[in-house]
Amino acid sequence: MSSPVVLILGAGPRVGASVADKFATDGYKVALASRKGTGSLNEQGYLSLKADFTNPESIPALFDAAKAEFKATPNVVIYNAAALTPPPDQGSVLSIGASSVASDLNVNTVSPYAAAQQAVAAWDTLPGEIKKTFIYTGNILNKVVLPVPLMQNLGIGKSASAYWIGLADTLYAAKGYRFFYADERHEDGKIKAAQLDGPTHAEFYAELVKHEGKVPWNATFVKGKGYVQF
């Protein structure tokens, strides 16, 4: 049987790099996509692809490229990119332009949605025994409205994405496809924010793809503990 393939959309130095290394160690072929992608294999053997998720139409080509390189379709898809825009008028959150709201929504919600569409189409062609998983890197903003203007576009996108991810996880359950909104928290349930931990994401995501235990789609997790319900 060929190696499993993970496609990581939005792969930078923190979560993306840790997740890529963990999955490679676990025997996966790794494809990464971000604006800095090169279109070739990097020194670790990861396929580095160039994409800008402000444009959801850039998504299908990434699946095609990963499949062409590894001769297998990605059975794990991780969406990690995010976008926000500060308000030009600090005192007025609604001074953020509508075009910025739309562009950030493309990165936070529409492109991952397009990726999930590609994933499902690809998974329908894979044998049943291969586990299929979509993981979206989230945060607390689908649950909590923080009174911080800078967080507006991020919160809009995370909330919207949580909805379709929950729906997809529920409605594709019969096919065994899992969709997770993964949200790292502090032990007390508070937002991780700048203390976000790449290796903790990697450990947790490597567990999620095994489909063991009863982790719900809204997968809140804590360093050293795994899934914790808040």
Ligand SMILES: NC(=O)c1ccc[n+]([C@@H]2O[C@H](COP(=O)([O-])OP(=O)(O)OC[C@H]3O[C@@H](n4cnc5c(N)ncnc54)[C@H](OP(=O)(O)O)[C@@H]3O)[C@@H](O)[C@H]2O)c1
């Ligand atoms: N749980 C929490 O409290 C918490 C805290 C912080 C962050 N987070 C979440 O963690 C995720 C990312 O974390 P991170 O920054 O550590 O990850 P990362 O893997 O270090 O970086 C993500 C990468 O996504 C790429 N990206 C951004 N916008 C893109 C676009 N428009 N098109 C293509 N690629 C794009 C960037 O690479 P290029 O520059 O090469 O495009 C960036 O380096 C986000 O979803 C964020 O919301 C959660």
